[in-house]
Amino acid sequence: MRETILVQGAKEHNLKNVTVEIPRNQLVVVTGVSGSGKSSLAFDTVYAEGQRRYLESMSTFTKKFIAQLKKPKVDFVVGLSPVISIEQKTSVRNPRSTIGTMTDIYDYIRMMYATIGVAHCPYCGHAVAVKNPRQLLERVLALPEGTEVEIRAPAFKYYGEDYAYLFDDARTKGYRRAYINGQLVDPSQELNLDEDETYRIDLLVDRFVVRLEMEKQILSSLEHGLLLGEGFISLHVVGDPPVQLGRLPGKQGGKKSLSLEQFYTDVCCPEHGVVMGEVEPHYFSFNLPSASSSCATCLGLGTYRQVHPDLLIVDPNKSVRNGAFAKEALNFDKNNWTGRIVYSVAQHYGFSLDIPFKDMSPEAVEILFYGTKGEKFKIVLPEGATVGTQHAGREMRFGGIISHIERSYRRYRKEGIFNHWMEEWLKKVMVEHVCPDCGGKRLKPQRFLVTVGGKTIHELGEMIYADLVAFLEQVQVPARKKEAGDQIIHEIIRRLRLLLDIGLDYLTLNRPANTLSGGESQRIRLSTQIGSDLMGMLYVLDEPTIGLHPHDSDKMITTLRRLRDLGNSVVVVEHDEA
Ligand SMILES: [Zn+2]
Ligand SMILES: [Zn+2]
CATH class of the missing domain: 3.40.50.300 (P-loop containing nucleotide triphosphate hydrolases)
Structure with missing residues (x-):
């Protein structure tokens, strides 16, 4: 060469x-x-x-x-x-990109959580076992034949939605019974729940009697439950226990069967029966908008934009027709579509577009911002309009300016493709906040029930590299995962050291790449x-x-x-x- x-x-x-x-x-x-x-x-x-x-x-x-x-x-x-x-x-274009993801270190961190992470009961924080559905099936089948068991999935209110939404969502997935604070209810009935109160909600996934020939059904219920419960389910022995349960462990096909007590202490949270299904690295992934692990509100961005009415109104002394609104929010012209719609709405509800915005009635402002709530109106052309006669008389609905912006924003975020024009437009009409759902942590709340060395993946990402290396060096790897666990931790430390070596000891993995x-x-x-x-x-x-x-x-x-x-x-x- x-x-x-x-x-x-x-x-x-x-x-x-x-x-x-x-x-x-x-x-x-x-x-x-x-x-x-x-x-x-x-x-x-x-x-x-x-x-x-x-x-x-x-x-x-x-x-x-x-x-x-x-x-x-x-x-x-x-x-x-x-x-x-x-x-x-x-030139970082992906707003989800962090130092962790741009260096690939986050991939190893996710692997570490999936391999040696400790899961915790969502209700009391008690450490619970992590078992794959097959292992769980074996445990269930080890209960004495004839034991009646229920599989339930813990469920939590979605941010910004009420309890009814949670139960509707469960119903569309095929689950029609739930426990509220341990009480079995039919959510299609009137429940009178206080929206400000936090209830412990478990959706009933399946109820069956332990028998070997039930194997297929039990396995499928375990899998569905884990999906529904975001990785968590709870197992409950219900009804009258068979004679030997808890007292005389019998024999099943030569295998010793489990006592109820053993079943709970070995596998589940003793108080709530919670156990976790297998954890996989994608469980902690937020940098694809489609990732099922991303926070449902911000889709992994950690931030959330909301329309602020103050941004929309540039001059309250002007009228709607003469520039009260920022052009990006409402561009009124007698010959454009927006002008036609807004004029028709004003005619229909009988308010004027020619008085200063500050003098408009709250009802009129409400209609402009949030629309006609499904009510239809006829299109009327503004006086002096020279085009649009073909639309006159058509029946329309109006969604409102704020609703329109928010809908566009949600659709844009879902696509997850960076668009410069869109970003600039959003900046003019919306304000960015830390995501109110995840608090900037980017993942679904269930993801923080898994810890390594007592820390969640978010807490780990907040540590500066110098501290993070010291922390990882003292993490205890459980004996049966020693080899894989040590190897992953070693690789993370090796890569962090490379960053320390070039004077970047003050950075954290969570730091957004676009702030570097x-x-x-x-x-x-x-x-x-x-x-x-x-x-x-x-x-x-x-x-x-x-x-x-x-x-x-x-x-x-x-x-x-x-x-x-x-x-x-x-x-x-x-x-x-x-
Ligand atoms: Zn518990
Ligand atoms: Zn969020």
């Missing part, structure tokens, strides 16, 4: 037919006075050519989807490796590269030590040497001559 990268006749930007050989597998610094063409050589020639060739090597099918890259002005470059540039810019400075995100990407153990690559970096303390500069240089020692070529552009 070549020892150097040969650049022959580079003429990009201000480069004047430069020919240069860059040693491979070394740390090479490109320096010189401002305007001497350092970046033109490193980024616009070496990196650009490497990138172009990489894309060239892809199938024609793939190439169709990628913009054709212009060939840099250079005669030829030989000895290139696959090239990665680590620049100083922050250019230098910070460059260093994080660098550590991710080292963590991935790639070799034979060519890295091109722009001023990696900018803004660093001399002490941290040394750490950065050590890190770059490590990248080189893994078997990579590193080219650094340095503008500072010092």
